[in-house]
Amino acid sequence: MDRAARTAHANCLAERRNHLTIRLAKLLLLVGIALFYSLVVFNNVTDFDTNYQFVRHVLSMDSTMPGNHGMWRAMTSPAVHLAFYIGIIAWEIVTTILLWWGAVSLFRALRLDSARFNAAKRVPVAALTMSLLMWLVAFLAIGGEWFLMWQSHIWNGQEAAFRNFAMVALVLLFIVQPDTDAQP
Numbered sequence: 001m002d003r004a005a006r007t008a009h010a011n012c013l014a015e016r017r018n019h020l021t022i023r024l025a026k027l028l029l030l031v032g033i034a035l036f037y038s039l040v041v042f043n044n045v046t047d048f049d050t051n052y053q054f055v056r057h058v059l060s061m062d063s064t065m066p067g068n069h070g071m072w073r074a075m076t077s078p079a080v081h082l083a084f085y086i087g088i089i090a091w092e093i094v095t096t097i098l099l100w101w102g103a104v105s106l107f108r109a110l111r112l113d114s115a116r117f118n119a120a121k122r123v124p125v126a127a128l129t130m131s132l133l134m135w136l137v138a139f140l141a142i143g144g145e146w147f148l149m150w151q152s153h154i155w156n157g158q159e160a161a162f163r164n165f166a167m168v169a170l171v172l173l174f175i176v177q178p179d180t181d182a183q184p
Contacts (some may be wrong), residue, residue, distance in 0.1 A: 034099035057155040064151040069156035098127030128172040
């Protein structure tokens with residue numbers, strides 16, 4: 001093999017390692033989010049009452065500013081509290097399953113051509129979108145604005161919800177970056 005052929009071969013191997021490094025980064029970040037969700041579900045199931053109390057207080061609006069004119073929105077029925085909380089846990093379980101399924105899909109496509117790797121991103125994108133919608137809709141919009149969670153000094157989960165939303169959004173933005181067969 002002459003010098004030019006060796007150089008071309010070395011460049012090709014370096015490019016393949018770079019592709020693999022970027023793809024591995026996407027996979028590992030997705031696995032990190034899947035692990036996070038697995039622990040969230042585990043905690044919500046094994047310590048059911050702690051987060052149930054959070055949901056109960058937010059929906060009851062019992063720690064919002066006194067005299068606010070939004071108290072007509074309060075839901076004080078334990079059955080409604082339980083339904084909301086079980087709905088959140090179900091949402092988290094579905095998201096967790098999709099995240100792990102997506103991680104397996106990316107792992108299987110890790111060494112395939114870019115078109116197949118990009119196609120394997122469908123499930124992770126759906127899972128991460130479900131996560132974003134949970135933090136945005138359930139916590140920031142409904143909890144934060146409709147039930148005025150922002151007014152509570154004790155039962156205010158907006159900061160944590162935003163942190164989780166931002167973390168998931170950054171991973172989603174990285175994963176949706178198209179992979180090509182000629183990455184820089």
